Amino acid sequence: MSDDVIWHCIRHNHCSFMAKITTGIFCRNPYNATGICNRSSCPLANSRYATIRDHDGIFYLYMKTAERAHLPNKLWERVKLPRNYEKAMEVINKHLEFWPKLLVHKIKQRLTKMTQYRIRMRKLQLKVREKVMTMPRKETQRHLRRMDKAEKAAQLEKNIESELKERLKKGVYGDIYNYPFKEFDTILEMEKDDVAPAEEEEEEEVEYVEGDDEMDDMEDIEDFGGLPDDEDDDDNDGETDEDDLSDEPVAKKPKGRGSDLRSNIGKKSKKLITEVERDDDMGTRRRTRM
Amino acid sequence: MAKERKRRQPADAPPPGDDDEGRDHRREKKPRKERPDPVLPSQIKNKDKRKEVHAKLKREKKAQKRKLARERGQAAQRAVELGEQPPEKLVPRTIENTREPDETVCRPDDQELFAGNDADEFNAVLKQQTTPKVLITTCRFNSGRGPAFIEELMQVIPNSCYVKRGTYELKKIVEYANHRDFTSLVVVHTNRREPDALLIINLPAGPTAHFKLSKLILRKDIKNHGNPTSHKPELVLNNFTTRLGHRVGRMIQSLFPQDPNFRGRRVVTFHNQRDYIFFRHHRRYIFEMKENKIASKDKKAKTSESKSQPEKQVICRLQECGPRFTLKLLTLQHGTFDTKNGEYEWVHKMYHQICCHTKVVIIQLPWDYTSLFLPFSPSKNLSLLAPCSSRLL
Numbered sequence: 145m146s147d148d149v150i151w152h153c154i155r156h157n158h159c160s161f162m163a164k165i166t167t168g169i170f171c172r173n174p175y176n177a178t179g180i181c182n183r184s185s186c187p188l189a190n191s192r193y194a195t196i197r198d199h200d201g202i203f204y205l206y207m208k209t210a211e212r213a214h215l216p217n218k219l220w221e222r223v224k225l226p227r228n229y230e231k232a233m234e235v236i237n238k239h240l241e242f243w244p245k246l247l248v249h250k251i252k253q254r255l256t257k258m259t260q261y262r263i264r265m266r267k268l269q270l271k272v273r274e275k276v277m278t279m280p281r282k283e284t285q286r287h288l289r290r291m292d293k294a295e296k297a298a299q300l301e302k303n304i305e306s307e308l309k310e311r312l313k314k315g316v317y318g319d320i321y322n323y324p325f326k327e328f329d330t331i332l333e334m335e336k337d338d339v340a341p342a343e344e345e346e347e348e349e350v351e352y353v354e355g356d357d358e359m360d361d362m363e364d365i366e367d368f369g370g371l372p373d374d375e376d377d378d379d380n381d382g383e384t385d386e387d388d389l390s391d392e393p394v395a396k397k398p399k400g401r402g403s404d405l406r407s408n409i410g411k412k413s414k415k416l417i418t419e420v421e422r423d424d425d426m427g428t429r430r431r432t433r434m
Numbered sequence: 435m436a437k438e439r440k441r442r443q444p445a446d447a448p449p450p451g452d453d454d455e456g457r458d459h460r461r462e463k464k465p466r467k468e469r470p471d472p473v474l475p476s477q478i479k480n481k482d483k484r485k486e487v488h489a490k491l492k493r494e495k496k497a498q499k500r501k502l503a504r505e506r507g508q509a510a511q512r513a514v515e516l517g518e519q520p521p522e523k524l525v526p527r528t529i530e531n532t533r534e535p536d537e538t539v540c541r542p543d544d545q546e547l548f549a550g551n552d553a554d555e556f557n558a559v560l561k562q563q564t565t566p567k568v569l570i571t572t573c574r575f576n577s578g579r580g581p582a583f584i585e586e587l588m589q590v591i592p593n594s595c596y597v598k599r600g601t602y603e604l605k606k607i608v609e610y611a612n613h614r615d616f617t618s619l620v621v622v623h624t625n626r627r628e629p630d631a632l633l634i635i636n637l638p639a640g641p642t643a644h645f646k647l648s649k650l651i652l653r654k655d656i657k658n659h660g661n662p663t664s665h666k667p668e669l670v671l672n673n674f675t676t677r678l679g680h681r682v683g684r685m686i687q688s689l690f691p692q693d694p695n696f697r698g699r700r701v702v703t704f705h706n707q708r709d710y711i712f713f714r715h716h717r718r719y720i721f722e723m724k725e726n727k728i729a730s731k732d733k734k735a736k737t738s739e740s741k742s743q744p745e746k747q748v749i750c751r752l753q754e755c756g757p758r759f760t761l762k763l764l765t766l767q768h769g770t771f772d773t774k775n776g777e778y779e780w781v782h783k784m785y786h787q788i789c790c791h792t793k794v795v796i797i798q799l800p801w802d803y804t805s806l807f808l809p810f811s812p813s814k815n816l817s818l819l820a821p822c823s824s825r826l827l
Contacts (some may be wrong), residue, residue, distance in 0.1 A: 155710065230699055238724065273602045274574070291710050291760055297528060300714055305750040307670050308701065317696050429785035 151189035155181075175206060176221075177250050184246060194240060194247060196225070196254050201262060203255070205236060219401075274352050531707060547680070552589050554681070555640035556685075556688040559617055566691055568594035569616045571607060578627025582637045582652055586757045587620070590702060590715055591689055594620075608770045612638045618689055632761060635770050637687060641779065642771050643685055643794075644762040645711070652757055660717045660755040665698020667689045667715075673706040678780055682763060700753075709763070715756030721748050 154162070161173040162181050170179055175187035177195040187193050191210035196203050203225040213220055225232040232255055238249045242252055313319065447454065475488040506521070513520040523529070540547055551557065559565045568591050570584055588594050599607075604621065616637050623631035634643040653659050675681030686704050694700075703714040757802050766780040815822050 149681070272605075287646075287762065288648065290708065291762075294710045295712060297530065298705055298712055300703070300705055300712055300750065301706060303672055304670055304701065304714065304716065304752065307672065309748055309749050312750075337706040418611070428727050 147189050147191055151183055151186060153184065154189060155183075161188075175245075177254050185250065192243070194243065194251055196251060196258060198258060198262075201265075203232065203258060205239060207239065216390075225255070229255070232259075448775060450770065452692065476619060481697075525541060536676060539675045539788040540677060540680050550714060551684070554684065555636050555682045556706060560629075560684065560692060562692050564617060566593060567615060567619045567621060568689055569611045569614075570594055570619050570620045570622070571775065572597045572621065573623040574599055576622075576624055578624060578629075579650065580622060580624040580627070580629050581650065581776045583629050583650060583757060586621055586653055587622070589669070590756050591620075592691055602628040604771050608635060608637065612711065620689070628665070631764075633771065634685060636688060637770070639769060640770070641681075641685065642765075642767040642776070644765045644767070646764055648760050648762070650759040652825075656754055656758065658753065660753040662700060662715065662717050662755050663698050665696065665700055667700035667702045668694035670701055670703040670705070672703070674704075678766070679706060697755050704758075704802070711761040711763070712755065713757070713759050713761065715758070717755045718749040720751050 159171075159181070161171050161176075163170045163172055169181040171181040171188050174197065175193070175195050176185060177193075179185075180184040180293065180399065187195065187208075191213050193207070193208040194205065196205055197358060198204075205225055206225040207223075208219050208220045209221075212221075223235065225235055233252065236248070236255065319355070436570075438685070473487070475491060478484040478487060491572050506524075531622045559566050570587060570591075572580055572584065584596055590598060597607075602610075608619060618637055618640075619633075621633035621635070623633065625631075629647055629650055632647045633642065634645070635642045643654040653661075667690065669687060671683045671687060672681055683704070683706075688703065699717065699720070701716045704794050705712045705714070711782070762782075763780075764782045765778055768777040768779050
């Protein structure tokens with residue numbers, strides 16, 4: 145059959161390899177060198193045709209000629225192309241020496257493209273990739289249920305507490321927690337009754353003085369914000385937390401101060417000290433400003 | 435059996451009274467009337483009626499239970515009053531107390547275990563020859579609660595630093611960490627913007643543990659939480675009893691410095707219960723003497739004051755801070771992270787956890803799975819599918 149007749153049938157009646165989509169008309173035939181459906185690159189309508197195919201990473205040059213058109217099982221002559229691109233080019237040049245220039249050009253283009261994608265494929269294969277796994281919902285739900293039950297059975301708070309108490313008993317914490325609580329309390333009470341007021345007064349004097357200063361500085365503080373505020377926040381945090389847990393037996397502390405700390409007055413004074421520092425800062429700043 | 439007896443009982447006893455019998459004669463519907471079985475709610479087709487009967491049955495059962503409990507309580511009280519030995523308290527059956535005795539549970543006099551401990555990968559850190567240094571990184575796409583979680587994790591683990599993952603492979607990161615003398619690597623994996631897995635790799639050659647992470651609660655979502663200080667925390671590892679548990683426990687232990695700063699009063703807990711490892715982070719625990727026992731006893735009997743007076747109880751109060759989450763071990767791999775050629779010491783399999791609810795006694799938690807535990811020097815050609823005994827030897 146003449147090529148023209150075939151082409152006429154294919155193009156105007158029906159071709160099972162033809163794929164018409166919005167971007168154009170394409171060909172699905174594996175022997176097609178370009179993938180486009182037109183007269184020059186149709187493998188069916190050209191009795192003299194050549195293409196390159198990929199068999200698991202090995203390229204073969206396929207050629208068909210009009211002489212073998214009547215033998216469908218021997219229609220294609222196939223030549224293995226070497227892996228080297230340039231050598232493959234040479235092989236193509238040798239085999240398609242007197243073929244139409246257009247076809248040779250197209251095949252060389254195809255070879256270039258295919259070598260590129262082969263390189264890319266190899267690269268991707270070597271790359272480490274995350275594997276997507278399924279997460280069976282039933283199992284996860286079951287896990288959650290069991291976990292809830294185990295959590296209840298664990299009685300975490302209780303266990304931790306008992307463990308810590310045991311450590312205390314073993315003496316892991318040394319002298320940190322071995323305060324004579326009773327004596328401590330009695331001393332405190334005594335101080336509250338007799339000694340404390342005097343101390344208080346002394347401290348209060350300081351307090352008033354500094355407090356006044358602070359009052360003067362208030363506007364400036366608002367202006368400055370920044371660092372001193374942060375300090376203040378930290379202190380406050382620490383103290384509120386201490387209040388929550390009634391944090392008396394903190395590590396060793398100098399004895400005289402420790403007794404003060406016990407009472408609220410002590411805390412105030414501690415806080416005040418920080419304020420003093422800050423006020424000094426503010427004072428200097430104000431001076432510079434003035 | 436119980437069911438049969440139930441069915442039989444009413445049949446044996448002549449249930450109806452005299453007038454019932456009379457009625458029976460009148461109606462002559464003997465076979466129907468004689469059916470002694472109280473109708474099960476599931477047999478009733480009308481839904482309203484079914485509900486009603488079911489509720490009634492339930493109420494009765496509850497009442498019965500309460501009554502029994504009350505009786506038991508009264509008996510105990512009576513025994514106390516009479517000065518007798520009170521009857522034994524009923525102990526509920528739990529998975530823990532029905533667990534089969536396990537030969538892999540570590541005993542304190544196990545010489546082999548200690549020898550193994552000295553030879554394993556965590557020894558250098560745990561013997562304080564090197565200080566632990568932890569690198570924290572994430573999976574490739576980290577978002578949602580991941581960053582916040584990492585921030586808190588860094589506060590929990592002292593001497594840790596976060597490095598952005600970028601597009602690096604994990605093996606490359608392991609290499610990098612090895613060059614910089616990190617002792618362990620923690621990878622937080624997020625899925626759908628939620629941290630869902632934790633990978634702990636002991637460096638330079640240590641095992642890799644893959645944990646499933648769930649029920650993450652961040653600090654800001656915990657009520658009355660505190661903010662941790664920078665003191666080195668002390669560690670509480672509960673219930674890591676079996677060989678495998680011991681190994682995992684040591685691995686976790688090696689993340690933290692071994693010289694805790696007790697003044698910081700921070701405590702980090704890993705509690706293992708039924709193969710779930712619960713993580714908690716507390717700060718400012720405090721011991722107090724309290725006499726709350728007296729108060730409770732006062733209500734009961736003021737006569738026994740002599741008993742209640744002397745004992746002051748030490749109680750411990752805690753403030754929670756930091757994240758709260760649960761881990762479940764999925765795999766333990768020998769060597770650093772390698773999914774393709776890596777050797778697994780232990781892999782979680784679903785069927786290990788099948789516990790027969792009906793038979794009650796046989797419970798094999800994978801934690802106790804003897805056969806799957808490899809000693810520290812596994813030979814190369816062992817595969818996981820090989821029979822257990824050969825693998826052990």
